[in-house]
Amino acid sequence: MAAAAAGSELDVAVIGGGLVGSSLALGLSRTGQRVALLDEGDAAVRASRANFALVWVQSKGLGLPEYAGWTIRSSDAWGEFAAGLKAETSLDVSFERPGGFHLSLSEAELENRARQLERLHNQPGIASYKTEIVDRTRLEASLPGLGPDVVGGSYCPLDGHCNSLRLHRALHTALHSCGVRYLPSHRVDAIQYIGGAFRLSTARGQLGAGKVVIAAGNASMQLAPMVGLAAPMKPNRGQIIVTERVQRFLKHPIVTIRQTDEGTVMIGDSQLDSTDPDAMTMPVNSLMAARAVRMFPLLARLNVVRTWSGVRVMTQDGFPIYDQSATCPGAFVVCCHSGVTLAANHALTLAPMIAKGRLDAALIGAFSARRFDVRQAA
Numbered sequence: 001m002a003a004a005a006a007g008s009e010l011d012v013a014v015i016g017g018g019l020v021g022s023s024l025a026l027g028l029s030r031t032g033q034r035v036a037l038l039d040e041g042d043a044a045v046r047a048s049r050a051n052f053a054l055v056w057v058q059s060k061g062l063g064l065p066e067y068a069g070w071t072i073r074s075s076d077a078w079g080e081f082a083a084g085l086k087a088e089t090s091l092d093v094s095f096e097r098p099g100g101f102h103l104s105l106s107e108a109e110l111e112n113r114a115r116q117l118e119r120l121h122n123q124p125g126i127a128s129y130k131t132e133i134v135d136r137t138r139l140e141a142s143l144p145g146l147g148p149d150v151v152g153g154s155y156c157p158l159d160g161h162c163n164s165l166r167l168h169r170a171l172h173t174a175l176h177s178c179g180v181r182y183l184p185s186h187r188v189d190a191i192q193y194i195g196g197a198f199r200l201s202t203a204r205g206q207l208g209a210g211k212v213v214i215a216a217g218n219a220s221m222q223l224a225p226m227v228g229l230a231a232p233m234k235p236n237r238g239q240i241i242v243t244e245r246v247q248r249f250l251k252h253p254i255v256t257i258r259q260t261d262e263g264t265v266m267i268g269d270s271q272l273d274s275t276d277p278d279a280m281t282m283p284v285n286s287l288m289a290a291r292a293v294r295m296f297p298l299l300a301r302l303n304v305v306r307t308w309s310g311v312r313v314m315t316q317d318g319f320p321i322y323d324q325s326a327t328c329p330g331a332f333v334v335c336c337h338s339g340v341t342l343a344a345n346h347a348l349t350l351a352p353m354i355a356k357g358r359l360d361a362a363l364i365g366a367f368s369a370r371r372f373d374v375r376q377a378a
């Protein structure tokens with residue numbers, strides 16, 4: 001049973017025990033805050049256990065250049081973040097940043113890719129970083145076993161990947177050793193702001209805290225309005241195929257194919273409108289597998305051992321929402337796609353701002369949900 005009185009012994013209640021809430025809870029506890037992490041429970045739909053595990057920079061920020069800078073910052077901080085987790089938990093989350101590729105299977109695809117990157121990098125104010133279009137000869141030097149249909153691609157040295165299930169485990173192990181109270185089966189049904197503190201009504205009773213962070217994935221849409229915030233979401237579904245283990249052949253992650261630290265190969269890049277986590281559209285899997293085999297023909301010889309669907313946490317414009325409440329000071333909302341990539345920022349940069357009680361003006365300026373009001377009014 002959760003503790004009773006509002007505003008009691010907790011400084012912060014973080015709602016949502018996925019990658020986003022867990023990274024924030026860890027960062028908050030490292031600043032000395034007394035933290036509880038409340039989660040709905042194992043039956044909840046969680047993007048955090050269904051993702052592709054890229055720590056990815058290229059392509060990010062078309063339409064919101066600040067997102068490119070924010071992503072680069074997290075990519076740069078990931079080494080320190082992973083080392084900290086290893087020191088605290090002995091768990092190696094297998095982060096690597098060897099640079100990543102996006103591959104094109106026709107000249108038309110390659111031209112589209114080049115145009116898209118040009119539009120991205122021509123935006124005023126975008127952070128300067130290198131993503132280059134590379135020809136087949138350059139690809140062959142880095143990607144042995146490349147299929148004959150690949151004509152070229154793009155490369156960004158800042159791209160990497162990790163073991164994201166182990167990341168989730170490492171975060172929870174670290175939370176436990178930092179003394180964060182993890183409260184599973186505590187779905188939050190209501191949040192009230194009373195006398196400058198928050199009272200949370202959960203499936204297992206009430207809990208009080210001085211600050212509240214809503215990091216409940218797509219469910220943030222229902223919780224945020226309870227404290228004067230908004231989180232307009234538009235989730236979509238992705239599918240992933242996993243093969244049996246094979247000797248290492250892929251040193252670099254490709255945006256749609258990566259070889260894990262354990263030797264399996266993950267294939268996936270689908271975006272479907274459905275949000276049914278139990279749905280599986282087999283023609284989409286066939287298409288993903290066929291393209292992957294054209295990229296690396298050796299994949300045709302491997303058995304598929306698993307395939308799954310995952311519902312993406314997705315805001316209505318695809319960019320993160322980081323916001324603080326004007327009417328209930330001390331309430332924050334954090335939701336985004338790319339919670340693996342941004343985990344370092346959430347633990348190392350965002351959590352200390354929340355601990356101080358205010359998000360930096362630049363962050364709010366770029367990522368507040370007020371941007372949706374402006375668009376509606378326009």
Ligand SMILES: Cc1cc2nc3c(=O)[nH]c(=O)nc-3n(C[C@H](O)[C@H](O)[C@H](O)COP(=O)(O)OP(=O)(O)OC[C@H]3O[C@@H](n4cnc5c(N)ncnc54)[C@H](O)[C@@H]3O)c2cc1C
Nearest residue numbers: 018020040044047048052054188217238310338339340341
């Ligand atoms: C197919 C797929 C591929 C992806 N690939 C990548 C990738 O390569 N790289 C990358 O960076 N990101 C990727 N992502 C995105 C990444 O997985 C998500 O951004 C991240 O997991 C979101 O974490 P979260 O904690 O916000 O949400 P979730 O994992 O959905 O967790 C939300 C949590 O909130 C809890 N909750 C919900 N409602 C309540 C409530 N009322 N009270 C208490 N708790 C509640 C739930 O129990 C759940 O644990 C991918 C996602 C998918 C689906």
